[in-house]
Amino acid sequence: MRNTAARSAGSKSAASDEPTKPAGGAFPPTAPNASALPYAIRRTGLNLWGHVLFSVGFLAFAVFATFALVTGAQTLAARATMSAIVLVSLLAGALRIWRLKDPEVVLYADRLVRPGLFSAVALNRADIEGVSRTFKTRNGNLFTIVARPERGPNLSFNDWLRQDPVFAAWLAGPTAPTDPERKADMARVLADSRYGATRTQRSRRLKLARRVTLVFGIACAVVAAAVGLLDLPRPLALAAIAACLVIAAILVGVSRGLIVWRHGPWARPSTMAAFFPVVAVALHAWATIHLLDRDALANGSIAVGLTVFLVVSQLRFASSEPRLGYAIWMGAVSGLIAFGDGMFLNAVSTGHPEHAYAVRVWDKNVSHGRSVYYDLYLDAWGPMRAGAFSVPKRMFDAVHVGSKVCIDQYRGDLRSPWYDVRLCKPAQPPGTFPSRVEAG
DSSP states (O other): OOOOOOOOTTOGGGGGOOOOOOSSSOOOSSOTTGGGOSEEEOOOHHHHHHHHHHHHHHHHHHHHHHHHHHHHOOSHHHHHHHHHHHHHHHHHHHHHHHHTTSOSEEEOSSEEEEOOSSSOEEEEGGGEEEEEOOEEETTEEEEEEEEOTTSOOOEEEEGGGGGSHHHHHHTOSOEEOSOHHHHHHHHHHHTOGGGOSSHHHHHHHHHHHHHHHHHHHHHHHHHHHHHHHSOOOHHHHHHHHHHHHHHHHHHHHHTTTSSBSSOOSSSSOBOGGGGHHHHHHHHHHHHHOEESOHHHHHHHHHHHHHHHHHHHHHHHTTTSOOOHHHHHHHHHHHHHHHHHHHHHHHTSOOOSOSEEEEEEEEEEEEEESSSEEEEEEEOOBTTBOSEEEEOOHHHHHHOOTTOEEEEEEEOOTTSOOEEEEEEOOTTSOTTOOOTTEEEO
16 A cells, blocks of 8 residues: 655665564653654555545535426425535535545654544654554444543544554554543543542442433334334324434433433443434335325435435544445435435325325235235326235235225325325225215
8 A cells, every 4th residue: 555755864764664562551652663754644545535436425416416406496495405405515525525635644753643624633652542453343444542541532543554564663552452432431421520429429320321221222112113113193103203302302411411312432321212213214104105206305305314414424534534335325324214204204294185086906916025015906096007006914905806995195294295095984885985085
């Protein structure tokens, strides 16, 4: 892997210095390969292309948002939202490309400097406690340079940097634990007087917070199972989802930071379970809600979901290597969840349908694959052509070829038309539906 170096004269011979690992004691305040420094490591190869593609992703999303703005945004609010999305995507992509000029890290004899999103982060060798072994995370194989308490931030780097002989020699020193963030966070909690007068009281309060979040997580998991597997009334499902999010916010606020929102490598428990019902209702909506016009809802919900992801990922990967696969996977998941939640919110208040149809079933079929699909073949109705419509198994079993099903068409709370297929009431013989029911 090629690197560019800002070196003093006569320093080339030191580039091959072998790292030495003292058994213990303080981290050497001066690098053993000081004659090879300063030394800047820049992104090359796949690492460089990962950053370039990540930047292009922002710009491509800006093009998509621009297309949605021109073709799908009809109201002032929609145009303002999509315009903001275009602006954020363009700025994020431009910022990524502009930051490619910065090296991954710059090594000096007595310190290292890591360029950041807004400012560089420096860590003196005298303030280093040790260097952890390589450990696996969802962001790749990392190692952490652990700072002494209150002497600086812990800095995590991708393991590919250890392949550079100059950096490998610079890292010579005591070995630190691979979970420094958790231990450092535990030390901060036990030293914070907000959580008790003594270390024992603070430790007990932390254990209590963990029990509370465990019970809260179980409760939200039950809510997620209910909204995801049962056909609950949508207003009730919305209230249960909102309750999880509101209670999570209360726990975070009342605990004064002892409970946090996002799970991470620290000692404090999180309320991440509050988002389980949000994901569950999105999956349920994908399976049960039928949209007549996906474009307007898709442009808004997917754009918002992906923009949130892009902004968060820009901050998360501001000073580290983004894994392209992880970024693509998270972007796709965020968009699908946002679209599912948009479908759910669009169908919360059904009210009276705009149109109702009695439609004949002319065939039925069960399709087997990764999942089992129960399809009814219906005559043409309203804006839909004749074809197959997937329905729940209980409806599939209750309907016979030649009978009719009732289809209610709704305007949608988010102005995205959708329809619901249901069994017709027994008191209504075929062809004698109320005046609101239209022939299929």
